[in-house]
Amino acid sequence: MNPLLAPEASAVHSHGQRCALSVNVNKVALLRNTRHLGIPGVLRAAEACLLAGAQGITVHPRPDERHIRPADVRELAALMKQWPHAEYNIEGNPTQNLMDYVRELRPHQVTFVPDSEDQFTSDHGWNLPADRERLAPLIAECQSLGVRVSLFMDPLPEAMAHVAALGAERIELYTETFASAFGTAREAEVLAGFTRTAEAALAQGLGINAGHDLNRDNLSLFLRAVPGVREVSIGHALIADALELGYTETVREYLRSIQRAYAA
Numbered sequence: 001m002n003p004l005l006a007p008e009a010s011a012v013h014s015h016g017q018r019c020a021l022s023v024n025v026n027k028v029a030l031l032r033n034t035r036h037l038g039i040p041g042v043l044r045a046a047e048a049c050l051l052a053g054a055q056g057i058t059v060h061p062r063p064d065e066r067h068i069r070p071a072d073v074r075e076l077a078a079l080m081k082q083w084p085h086a087e088y089n090i091e092g093n094p095t096q097n098l099m100d101y102v103r104e105l106r107p108h109q110v111t112f113v114p115d116s117e118d119q120f121t122s123d124h125g126w127n128l129p130a131d132r133e134r135l136a137p138l139i140a141e142c143q144s145l146g147v148r149v150s151l152f153m154d155p156l157p158e159a160m161a162h163v164a165a166l167g168a169e170r171i172e173l174y175t176e177t178f179a180s181a182f183g184t185a186r187e188a189e190v191l192a193g194f195t196r197t198a199e200a201a202l203a204q205g206l207g208i209n210a211g212h213d214l215n216r217d218n219l220s221l222f223l224r225a226v227p228g229v230r231e232v233s234i235g236h237a238l239i240a241d242a243l244e245l246g247y248t249e250t251v252r253e254y255l256r257s258i259q260r261a262y263a264a
């Protein structure tokens with residue numbers, strides 16, 4: 001086993017339960033797709049994240065293929081087989097393209113997200129019980145294939161009983177409202193809504209994931225306040241940080257290349 005993936009490498013939140021970091025590599029693909037050169041490589045990014053200790057990889061292959069493409073989803077599935085202690089999480093709308101990936105690749109987890117085909121980015125969770133009838137058979141099918149189902153949800157405590165009744169194993173809390181309230185006068189009140197929802201989810205026996213606009217500034221506060229979070233999936237801010245934290249070394253590399261051209 002890769003020592004970087006050993007349990008000790010994981011974050012431990014206040015309830016003594018591990019919170020896994022699943023890195024969403026959508027934005028690596030977005031940049032790659034602006035040329036036909038294959039850089040930056042999505043697989044290389046995923047491998048680097050796993051080597052650094054991330055416990056999972058997430059993708060959200062949108063139907064318009066603006067970032068993650070079908071070949072990426074398949075190649076990442078093959079890569080993840082070499083990382084038995086890490087999880088592969090595929091997000092998307094199960095009434096669009098998601099179920100094809102589930103049937104073919106059987107990732108560890110799928111996260112059902114109620115996005116439209118041309119959604120700019122995810123901005124809301126499922127509406128329960130209104131969405132119940134169309135979700136029930138899809139959840140059952142995933143489970144018959146051995147794939148865990150997580151439902152993308154707004155922080156609404158009263159919805160948690162409906163998630164449990166549907167048989168989904170987890171929720172993913174949509175955290176944009178927390179992220180935009182972070183550092184403002186609304187922060188405590190918004191965070192309290194997430195805490196109450198997590199408590200309701202735990203009371204229903206649900207596992208809790210979280211994601212959207214989490215970053216290295218707001219993450220600790222969220223995990224301290226919200227009990228039982230097992231996984232955070234983070235993409236946009238983490239990939240942006242990876243770029244910014246790497247500028248210095250990268251510029252020095254290019255300057256070294258220029259210097260080599262004039263070396264004796």
Ligand SMILES: CC(=O)[C@@H](O)[C@H](O)COP(=O)(O)O
Nearest residue numbers: 026060091113121122211212
């Ligand atoms: C469900 C969720 O919050 C993320 O998967 C988010 O939708 C990322 O998608 P984009 O990278 O396309 O914004």
Ligand SMILES: NCC(=O)COP(=O)(O)O
Nearest residue numbers: 024211212213233235236
């Ligand atoms: N599920 C959320 C996710 O995968 C990444 O969201 P973001 O960090 O790109 O906002």
